[in-house]
């Protein structure tokens with residue numbers, strides 16, 4: 001697409017509001033919500049289902065905006081984030097705050113009125129947990145920030161499920177557990193090769209507080225319960241063989257990559273190939289795992 005065509009389709013200011021929602025990261029968040037919704041028992045009208053997923057996407061966008069509103073100064077100190085709309089000076093903070101609060105109120109309100117109030121309550125709690133508990137409280141204060149705060153990112157499939165059934169049973173809690181246990185390896189693998197960036201911004205991520213060896217041990221350590229949680233739906237008879245085989249294969253690969261990270265002694269980011277591979281694979285892993293879970297539950301189980 002030419003620059004002119006792109007500017008007509010999405011003018012510069014719109015692109016900045018779009019960037020506030022962290023669309024790339026949130027695409028997987030929304031995808032896990034969709035899979036939770038599709039895997040849930042019972043029927044939901046397609047328009048209500050679409051509304052529910054849209055509300056989750058808007059709620060996730062609210063999280064990205066409120067996070068960037070609060071972290072503008074921190075983002076300015078890291079090469080990866082310095083070009084975001086606020087640190088780059090393309091938008092004022094008030095606008096980001098209003099946008100974030102507006103999206104949060106709109107998404108929760110519509111979810112409650114059009115879908116059900118349990119899913120709206122869970123959505124509101126996730127936004128609160130990520131924006132306030134994680135961003136303002138945990139992230140600047142403890143290297144366990146992403147372990148506890150990561151819970152926010154684990155809620156979407158539960159919200160999708162609750163949108164259909166109006167309740168939360170053990171299986172959606174298991175989906176929550178998979179993402180909760182996946183988040184530390186996902187993020188710490190990245191934090192290892194981006195260590196200096198977070199350190200420079202004064203954020204106490206595990207590698208710059210406890211060191212690389214502890215981080216590698218923790219990554220490998222979390223991978224086992226994560227793999228166990230991923231395979232459990234099959235063991236409990238809540239999925240068919242398609243998901244059973246896929247979850248074992250994907251989790252086996254995840255464990256091998258995490259083992260390589262654990263073995264690696266490199267201190268230089270250039271020699272952190274296993275870490276880069278694990279981070280990239282973590283995204284593919286979650287995407288495929290949830291896709292196959294939903295397909296299996298819809299078609300086979």
Ligand code: HEM
Nearest residue numbers: 024025028029032146149150153154179183187190283286
């Ligand atoms: C507290 C928990 C988490 C932290 C701290 C974290 C952090 C990060 C960071 C720093 C990146 C680098 C790229 C960027 O800035 O866009 C990233 C990438 C990514 N994360 Fe996470 N993440 C977390 C949880 C999640 C969750 C729950 C999901 C989805 C279920 C997710 C999905 C992704 C995806 C898809 C990317 C790749 C984005 C791209 O292609 O640019 N993350 N994550």
Ligand SMILES: CC(C)=CCC/C(C)=C/CC/C(C)=C/COP(=O)(O)OP(=O)(O)O
Nearest residue numbers: 025056059060063067126127130152153156
């Ligand atoms: C449905 C719903 C409300 C879901 C919300 C869950 C959520 C926001 C998950 C994503 C986690 C995420 C973007 C972490 C980025 O960390 P960071 O913000 O610390 O990264 P940064 O260093 O790039 O700012």
